[in-house]
Amino acid sequence: MVKVISRESDRELQEKQILSRGEAMVNPFDLKTALLAKHAQHVVLIHFPIALFITAVAFDLVAQWTKQRGLAAAVYYNLMAAAISTLPVLATGLFAWKFQLEGQKLKGILLLHLVLACISTLMIWLVWWVHFRARRRSVYLPSYRLAVELLAVGLVGLTGHLGGFLSGVNLPG
Numbered sequence: 001m002v003k004v005i006s007r008e009s010d011r012e013l014q015e016k017q018i019l020s021r022g023e024a025m026v027n028p029f030d031l032k033t034a035l036l037a038k039h040a041q042h043v044v045l046i047h048f049p050i051a052l053f054i055t056a057v058a059f060d061l062v063a064q065w066t067k068q069r070g071l072a073a074a075v076y077y078n079l080m081a082a083a084i085s086t087l088p089v090l091a092t093g094l095f096a097w098k099f100q101l102e103g104q105k106l107k108g109i110l111l112l113h114l115v116l117a118c119i120s121t122l123m124i125w126l127v128w129w130v131h132f133r134a135r136r137r138s139v140y141l142p143s144y145r146l147a148v149e150l151l152a153v154g155l156v157g158l159t160g161h162l163g164g165f166l167s168g169v170n171l172p173g
Contacts (some may be wrong), residue, residue, distance in 0.1 A: 042093045045092055048085045109165050120159045130142065130148070
């Protein structure tokens with residue numbers, strides 16, 4: 001005889017197994033749990049400045065090539081959003097170090113990640129400032145900005161890669 005188990009009974013079984021191991025069931029929609037987690041904010045927020053900045057640089061390369069003013073406006077606003085979003089990311093990164101990593105001594109990958117994060121943040125703000133200044137003065141953007149933008153993308157990528165090792169995402173196996 002084949003016994004059919006409903007989805008609810010599977011879930012109840014999983015809950016019983018979790019409770020029998022002494023683990024607490026976490027509600028993924030509990031706002032208090034999400035906002036007060038020791039390090040979750042940094043892991044979630046970090047994707048915004050990275051994506052906004054890389055998208056802005058890609059748009060800037062296309063805008064330079066096609067001379068589209070609308071795309072240039074998108075570049076400016078993406079850069080502005082990326083720059084502003086670096087502030088909470090830096091703050092939550094420091095909180096993650098203090099609480100999740102228990103303020104361990106800054107050395108190795110952790111130190112390199114922190115230094116590169118600060119440099120990446122400055123580079124994002126620098127790129128935004130170059131665009132802001134050109135927009136404000138109604139002048140053409142300097143051609144050196146593309147080299148600065150590509151260097152910044154490399155630094156942001158390297159910083160994120162090291163952050164992946166710290167979070168356990170990039171560990172082997």
